[in-house]
Amino acid sequence: xxxxxxxxxxxxxxxxINIGEYLVEAKFxxxxxxxQDSGRNLAGTQTGTLLGxxxxxxxxxxxLTREELELLAPYLDSAYQQVSxxxxxxxxxxxxxxxxxxxxxxxxxxxxxxxxxxxFSWAVISVKKRG
Amino acid sequence: xxxxxxLEEYKSYMSKLGKQFSISAYYKEKGKAGKNLTAEDFNYxxxxxxxGLLQSVAKQLDIECNFEIVPTKLExxxxxxxxxxxxxxxQGYGVETIDLGMYFIKSVEKQEDTNTYKAxxxxxxxxTMQDYVDMGITYPITVRDYITEIARYLHWNFKNWQDTxxxxxxxxxxxxxLDSDGKSLGYTFRDVLTELxxxxxxxxxxxxxxxxxxxxxxxxxxxxxxxxxxxxxxVNFGNKFGPINSLVLSRSADADITNPVxxxxxxxxxxxxxxxxxxxxxxxxxxxxxxxxxxxxKIKSIEYYINDFTSTGILYYELLDKYNVTIGDTxxxxxxxxxxxxLNSGIQEYINADEMGExxxxxxKSDKENNKINKISLIVNKQEGVIKxxxxxxxxxxxxxKTVTGTNNVILTNTQTSNGAIGRLEISNFNxxxxxxxxxxxxxxxxxxxxxxxxxVTTNGSTIIDETYIxxxxxxxxxxxxxxxNGKVYISRNDTLIDTxxxxxxxxxxxxTTLYVxxxxxxxxxxxxxxxxxxxxxxxxxxxxxxxxxxxxxxxxLQVNKKxxxxxxxxxxxxLAINQDESxxxxxxxxxxxxxxxINLTSDDITIESENFKVTKTxxxxxxxxxxxxxxxxxxxxxLNDGGASSYSDARILLQSNSxxxxxxxxxxxxxxxKNGYSANLQTGSTSxxxxxxxxxxxxxxxxxxxxxxxxxxxxxxxxxxNGVTFIRDGKYINWGPxxxxxxxxxxxxxxxxxxxxxxxxxxxxxEYKEEEQNGKKHIGLIIGEDYKTPKEIISNTKDxxxxxxxxxxxxxxxxxxxxxxxxxxxxIEKLERESGK
Numbered sequence: 001x002x003x004x005x006x007x008x009x010x011x012x013x014x015x016x017i018n019i020g021e022y023l024v025e026a027k028f029x030x031x032x033x034x035x036q037d038s039g040r041n042l043a044g045t046q047t048g049t050l051l052g053x054x055x056x057x058x059x060x061x062x063x064l065t066r067e068e069l070e071l072l073a074p075y076l077d078s079a080y081q082q083v084s085x086x087x088x089x090x091x092x093x094x095x096x097x098x099x100x101x102x103x104x105x106x107x108x109x110x111x112x113x114x115x116x117x118x119x120f121s122w123a124v125i126s127v128k129k130r131g
Numbered sequence: 132x133x134x135x136x137x138l139e140e141y142k143s144y145m146s147k148l149g150k151q152f153s154i155s156a157y158y159k160e161k162g163k164a165g166k167n168l169t170a171e172d173f174n175y176x177x178x179x180x181x182x183g184l185l186q187s188v189a190k191q192l193d194i195e196c197n198f199e200i201v202p203t204k205l206e207x208x209x210x211x212x213x214x215x216x217x218x219x220x221x222q223g224y225g226v227e228t229i230d231l232g233m234y235f236i237k238s239v240e241k242q243e244d245t246n247t248y249k250a251x252x253x254x255x256x257x258x259t260m261q262d263y264v265d266m267g268i269t270y271p272i273t274v275r276d277y278i279t280e281i282a283r284y285l286h287w288n289f290k291n292w293q294d295t296x297x298x299x300x301x302x303x304x305x306x307x308x309l310d311s312d313g314k315s316l317g318y319t320f321r322d323v324l325t326e327l328x329x330x331x332x333x334x335x336x337x338x339x340x341x342x343x344x345x346x347x348x349x350x351x352x353x354x355x356x357x358x359x360x361x362x363x364x365x366v367n368f369g370n371k372f373g374p375i376n377s378l379v380l381s382r383s384a385d386a387d388i389t390n391p392v393x394x395x396x397x398x399x400x401x402x403x404x405x406x407x408x409x410x411x412x413x414x415x416x417x418x419x420x421x422x423x424x425x426x427x428x429k430i431k432s433i434e435y436y437i438n439d440f441t442s443t444g445i446l447y448y449e450l451l452d453k454y455n456v457t458i459g460d461t462x463x464x465x466x467x468x469x470x471x472x473x474l475n476s477g478i479q480e481y482i483n484a485d486e487m488g489e490x491x492x493x494x495x496k497s498d499k500e501n502n503k504i505n506k507i508s509l510i511v512n513k514q515e516g517v518i519k520x521x522x523x524x525x526x527x528x529x530x531x532x533k534t535v536t537g538t539n540n541v542i543l544t545n546t547q548t549s550n551g552a553i554g555r556l557e558i559s560n561f562n563x564x565x566x567x568x569x570x571x572x573x574x575x576x577x578x579x580x581x582x583x584x585x586x587x588v589t590t591n592g593s594t595i596i597d598e599t600y601i602x603x604x605x606x607x608x609x610x611x612x613x614x615x616x617n618g619k620v621y622i623s624r625n626d627t628l629i630d631t632x633x634x635x636x637x638x639x640x641x642x643x644t645t646l647y648v649x650x651x652x653x654x655x656x657x658x659x660x661x662x663x664x665x666x667x668x669x670x671x672x673x674x675x676x677x678x679x680x681x682x683x684x685x686x687x688x689l690q691v692n693k694k695x696x697x698x699x700x701x702x703x704x705x706x707l708a709i710n711q712d713e714s715x716x717x718x719x720x721x722x723x724x725x726x727x728x729x730i731n732l733t734s735d736d737i738t739i740e741s742e743n744f745k746v747t748k749t750x751x752x753x754x755x756x757x758x759x760x761x762x763x764x765x766x767x768x769x770x771l772n773d774g775g776a777s778s779y780s781d782a783r784i785l786l787q788s789n790s791x792x793x794x795x796x797x798x799x800x801x802x803x804x805x806k807n808g809y810s811a812n813l814q815t816g817s818t819s820x821x822x823x824x825x826x827x828x829x830x831x832x833x834x835x836x837x838x839x840x841x842x843x844x845x846x847x848x849x850x851x852x853x854n855g856v857t858f859i860r861d862g863k864y865i866n867w868g869p870x871x872x873x874x875x876x877x878x879x880x881x882x883x884x885x886x887x888x889x890x891x892x893x894x895x896x897x898x899e900y901k902e903e904e905q906n907g908k909k910h911i912g913l914i915i916g917e918d919y920k921t922p923k924e925i926i927s928n929t930k931d932x933x934x935x936x937x938x939x940x941x942x943x944x945x946x947x948x949x950x951x952x953x954x955x956x957x958x959x960i961e962k963l964e965r966e967s968g969k
Contacts, residue, residue, distance in 0.1 A: 033476075034148075034477075035475070035476040035477020035478070036475060036476050036477045036479070037362075037443065037444070037476075037477030037478055037479050038148070038477065039362060039363065040362075040363045041146060041358060041359050041360065041361060041362060041363060041443055042358030042359070042361040042362065042366060042458065043357075043358045043359050044363070045148075045359065046148045047148050047359075047443050048148050048149070048150075048443075048477060049149075049151065049152065049444075049476070049477035049478055050148075050149040050150065050151050051151075051476055051477070052151075
């Protein structure tokens with residue numbers, strides 16, 4: 001559950017950024033990953049190994065200026081990050097190792113200090129299962 | 132079975148969605164500190180083994196890990212290893228730990244693209260993958276002590292070192308896996324353990340909890356799993372294998388199969404399921420049959436369903452665990468033989484069990500049909516001395532069985548004298564109990580209407596040959612059947628087979644045998660028997676044959692021992708032994724018959740030698756005696772060294788006819804002939820040579836070389852010397868001449884030959900002899916031939932020479948005739964002188 005978007009800090013490339021100010025929305029997802037042995041047993045019952053719950057934070061960015069985009073781009077490009085966020089189940093700030101998906105941004109105009117790009121989303125997914 | 136504290140809860144947890152597990156591992160490398168590892172350090176783990184009875188079994192662990200791992204060197208065994216456990220958190224009941232054991236790294240590959248390591252590891256069986264060597268064992272040694280010594284040598288604990296497992300106390304008499312020089316025969320310790328597993332009737336493997344060498348037998352867990360633990364794909368249950376009810380041993384190439392140890396009741400009920408152990412060095416000797424019962428006791432009655440399924444993760448069964456699988460209303464009893472546990476993203480466990488013998492290299496389950504004639508060993512046609520391949524003939528043996536039926540009796544055709552030809556005899560329809568109610572049997576006791584002893588009569592033609600008494604202590608009636616199966620007597624009653632525990636032998640005879648039960652009519656007979664053939668030990672000879680072929684890397688020993696104990700044979704033992712090693716080949720037999728037109732010994736250095744006969748490589752023949760009907764020796768020199776023999780008994784060349792006393796012999800200085808009492812003896816001495824002619828040991832003539840003396844008995848003798856010929860008679864020297872005594876002559880009359888006319892009509896010639904060298908000197912004398920005037924009166928009886936005595940005598944007569952003429956002329960002269968007055 002998102003409580004304070006300012007609680008999201010991205011660490012990458014030996015830098016960090018409090019990314020909350022650039023966001024309009026952050027969605028915290030807790031995804032279960034099942035093993036290859038998942039399926040039904042001979043009794044018809046679904047069975048399988050739960051590999052773990054892997055948190056995912058999907059961030060919706062507001063329209064960004066060129067300067068803001070230039071500031072965020074290295075983080076968005078990074079393959080691996082560490083992300084600090086507030087985890088409601090743990091009642092504390094949690095640091096997790098993540099990887100990120102692709103990012104795309106629509107520019108209908110040449111962006112500048114005033115002209116901004118369209119909003120876009122980006123997600124980070126925990127490398128390890130939630131402890 | 133591994134210990135699971137809350138088994139049913141565990142099973143339930145493992146069958147559900149959302150189970151979780153973790154890995155705990157410990158890696159130790161020699162000289163370095165150990166590392167505790169978790170699932171984070173592994174990408175992939177697979178543990179599997181392929182097992183079976185009567186084998187040694189090793190577990191293989193394949194891993195892909197993120198940490199550097201190195202192979203274990205044999206000398207570092209115990210110092211570099213990986214230990215592995217699985218933790219399963221059973222909710223509400225704690226964590227179950229499944230210890231997968233300790234493994235040694237056989238090989239490692241680094242994956243450069245992913246910076247991971249793939250390794251192949253084995254359990255402690257890893258250390259057996261080296262050549263078997265001399266461990267300094269003192270023989271004989273018991274099986275148990277032998278295994279202990281192997282474990283000790285491999286720095287291994289032996290879990291069963293105090294146990295009384297099968298054949299634990301049998302003695303191994305000698306080193307079997309090294310040659311006589313102590314060199315390797317190509318066996319590894321693993322090979323030896325596999326053979327020991329056969330000897331103990333179980334499996335030799337590693338105990339995960341203690342990492343010790345273990346002899347393991349079937350362990351009945353009484354555990355049942357159901358379809359909740361089985362995946363819904365790849366679930367296969369086939370036929371039931373077993374129950375094992377027969378065991379045989381064979382030597383290499385399926386030869387020389389022992390008589391089986393078997394459970395006849397199980398065979399009768401289930402058909403035969405036979406295990407054959409072949410080519411085991413320990414079970415290859417004359418005492419091999421002493422091992423069989425204890426091995427059989429361990430494997431008999433083993434049965435299980437052939438299976439192949441994937442489970443959701445059981446993990447706690449161990450090799451040879453016996454368990455049940457229930458699917459719906461069907462329960463399959465199974466034995467854990469093959470297992471593969473895959474830990475990847477999730478747990479997959481693949482379990483399967485095949486027929487025994489399909490994958491166990493040295494154990495074969497014999498075809499049931501062929502083993503109904505279960506007295507087959509190596510197929511030897513002893514009558515013709517031909518050995519034929521067992522496998523082919525075993526398949527064909529079915530054609531030598533025949534089943535016949537009959538009512539009142541049964542006639543077996545093409546039989547041969549034997550007491551083991553009848554495989555199965557079934558007699559039924561014992562309905563008429565009132566037969567012969569007053570029959571007296573077996574003595575004066577009368578059994579009115581009752582008979583509990585059944586007499587099987589066999590006849591050859593019309594002649595009753597044998598009667599076999601079977602006392603059943605019960606009366607057969609109704610649907611009862613009397614069954615004789617391979618000599619064992621059963622009663623079939625109300626579809627129940629009752630073993631009477633009696634054994635009989637029913638004889639068959641040459642060509643045709645009729646069989647019936649005495650005193651009973653209308654019985655029905657079904658008889659399965661073996662017809663006359665060359666291939667069963669019952670028929671090939673009336674005797675027994677032992678043969679063995681022993682082959683090592685550098686020698687072959689073939690032995691055939693034939694012992695004949697029938698009165699039709701002389702009872703001689705025929706033994707043929709052929710032994711060949713790298714330096715020598717020898718053939719031993721009472722008689723060796725080499726047939727062919729030519730025996731070619733082409734080696735330059737061939738020597739043929741026996742105690743009394745020798746031919747050296749240079750062709751020198753030495754023999755105590757030489758007998759031949761007609762010996763021709765052409766070319767070269769025949770030399771005999773007699774060592775100075777001087778008599779018949781010492782002679783080195785003796786020619787002797789069948790008539791006693793007729794012979795000739797040569798010694799170094801003598802040639803002697805004797806026949807019908809006449810003898811000729813030519814002797815040479817250092818200064819003389821003598822030739823003796825005799826009769827009845829009396830010399831008639833002798834010729835000597837000191838000068839030459841001719842002695843003819845003592846009546847007349849003549850000697851030839853340089854100065855002439857001398858004749859001696861009665862010790863007196865005489866002039867040579869014919870015998871003139873009146874007593875030697877007949878038809879005596881004065882000759883009327885006119886000698887002068889004869890002489891005047893005779894021509895004298897000069898001549899040379901044709902064979903004489905021409906030296907200008909001619910002979911003067913007479914010529915006998917056509918146109919030569921030589922009077923017949925002086926030609927000898929042989930008509931080829933002049934009778935000198937006759938010639939002298941005629942000359943003498945001519946002188947007389949001339950003297951008479953001279954006297955006449957003198958008288959006339961005197962008369963004329965008187966008349967003339969002078």
